[in-house]
Amino acid sequence: MSELHTVRVTVNGTVYERQVEARMLLSDFIRHELGLTGTHVGCEHGVCGACTVLFDGEPVRSCLMFAVQADGHEIMTVEGLAPEGEMHPLQEAFHEAHALQCGFCTPGFLMTLKPFVETHPNPTDEEIRKAISGNLCRCTGYQHIIEAVKLAIKKIHHSDAA
Amino acid sequence: MKPPAFKYLAPTTVDEAVAYLAEYGYDAKPLAGGQSLIPTMNFRLAQPAVLVDLNRVQELSYIRPAEDGGVLIGAMTRHVQVERSDLVAQRLPLLHETVPFIAHPQIRNRGTYGGSISHADPAAELPAITVAHRGRVQLRSTRGSRWVPAEEFFLGLFTTALEPDEMVVEIALPALPPRTGWAFDEFSRRHGDFALVGVAAAVTLSAQGRVDEVRLVFMGVGDRPMTSAAAPAVLVGQEPSDEALEEAAQRAAQEDIDPFGDVHASAAFRRHLASVLAKRVLTRAVERAQAR
CATH class of the missing domain: 3.30.465.10 (Uridine Diphospho-n-acetylenolpyruvylglucosamine Reductase; domain 3)
Structure with a gap:
């Protein structure tokens, strides 16, 4: 049963090739095989959203996929949001708006929100709340996260006003 | 938790996929989006010996x-x-x-x-x-x-x-028939959670504005989608008045569902929600049918 499968996957622009068991979750593959520990593992059954990554550009829960399924696909994790030592506008906004306390859920929020803030220049509060409905934060009560989303959108789409 | 070991097969055509299912029978599970199956496997509530991953079957x-x-x-x-x-x-x-x-x-x-x-x-x-x-x-x-x-x-x-x-x-x-209105609503404790109760309605009106056909289907209040028999019995042939819709919703919630109680809500509360939501979706469906 320990049959190994080859996974060749592009993560944050780098191509990785590993031999893995079919049962290895994508979340564990990212953390243990690739050493990219920015992706956090919370509930491991698709409720908390901490392990959210971009899979071919769309946010998915990496604990609800097997690594073998990522063969030939493209993934972005929180490490890929900005070059080393820099922050993505979304990360800056989270920092400035106090949208995190312990930070455990933050990578998941950021990866869920990246495509959302890029494609929603003027979202309503309701739309923001729906966008983050699949991510749990136990510290902030979400209000500051919503403020951070608005701030990030200001930075990305309305930089003259920022 | 982590899923147990399994044999992984990744067919690229339906023919190949069904050949695997024929070969492995009860031991095999098709893996579609995995959003229910994988959590179940992570909890080891499901331990299929063989997974037939359909995600590469483009057709x-x-x-x-x-x-x-x-x-x-x-x-x-x-x-x-x-x-x-x-x-x-x-x-x-x-x-x-x-x-x-x-x-x-x-x-x-x-x-x-x-x-x-x-x-x-x-x-x-x-x-x-x-x-x-x-x-x-x-x-x-x-x-x-x-x-x-x-x-x-x-x-x-x-x-x-x-x-x-x-x-x-x-x-x-199939498309809904002409002069048909529709509505869906559900009640969940948090957005995106499994709903305590959900209801879908499709109401077809005659040219004279009477009810020709009603579909009222509940989710979360039985062991499968529950189709109301009472709603058509009350409404077909009638003017879709507020009183008639109320009676249909009340009777459907009494007669056509089998809600259970758990830590989230009692069976009685689910039945109450079912009647409220049924009235709401029937009303909206009738309004939309009248507007078409």
């Missing part, structure tokens, strides 16, 4: 117009594709209205139509909507293919008409 991912005015949906079509489909928005407004209620955006990016109905969670949206739409489900095996009406596809809790060597390949959803 199962499509949304096409049907000749009867309805829509054909491939089993591996993801919820997000249905959500963004103009064809669905035009032809299947009830489905279009319902898809955003399914879980969260991340789940909708992976979950599939065929996977959801094959899993047959009685609290899920798509089984109820497929029944409300009088949909049909096409099943394939190496023995051939067959069409099963949605009403006969869902047999009970997580139980469908699928044989171990069969898989869902297509869902056919």
Whole structure:
């Protein structure tokens, strides 16, 4: 049963090739095989959203996929949001708006929100709340996260006003 | 927790997939979007010896117009594709209205139509909507293919008409008849959670404005999508007055559902919610039918 499968996957622009068991979750593959520990593992059954990554550009829960399924696909994790030592506008906004306390859920929020803030220049509060409905934060009560989303959108789409 | 070891097969065609299902039978599980199966495996509640991953079967991912005015949906079509489909928005407004209620955006990016109905969670949206739409489900095996009406596809809790060597390949959803209004609503404790109760309605009015046909289908209050017999009994042939809709909703919630109680809500509260939501969706469906 320990049959190994080859996974060749592009993560944050780098191509990785590993031999893995079919049962290895994508979340564990990212953390243990690739050493990219920015992706956090919370509930491991698709409720908390901490392990959210971009899979071919769309946010998915990496604990609800097997690594073998990522063969030939493209993934972005929180490490890929900005070059080393820099922050993505979304990360800056989270920092400035106090949208995190312990930070455990933050990578998941950021990866869920990246495509959302890029494609929603003027979202309503309701739309923001729906966008983050699949991510749990136990510290902030979400209000500051919503403020951070608005701030990030200001930075990305309305930089003259920022 | 981590899933137990399994043999992993990744066919690229339906023929190849059903050959694997025929070979491994009860030991095999098709893996669609994995948004229910993988958590179940992570908890080790399911321990299939063989997984037949359908995610590389491209021919199962499509949304096409049907000749009867309805829509054909491939089993591996993801919820997000249905959500963004103009064809669905035009032809299947009830489905279009319902898809955003399914879980969260991340789940909708992976979950599939065929996977959801094959899993047959009685609290899920798509089984109820497929029944409300009088949909049909096409099943394939190496023995051939067959069409099963949605009403006969869902047999009970997580139980469908699928044989171990069969898989869902297509869902056919006919368009709603002319002068038909629709509505879907559900109540959940948090947005995206499994709803305590959900209700879909489709109401067809005659040229004179009386009720010709009513479909009222509940989710989360029985072991499968529950189709109301009382609502048509009360309403067909009648003016859709507020009193008549109230009576239909009350009787449906008394006679046609079998709610359970748990830590989230008592059975009595679920029954109450069912009557309130039924009244709400019937009212909205009638308004939309009158506006068409």
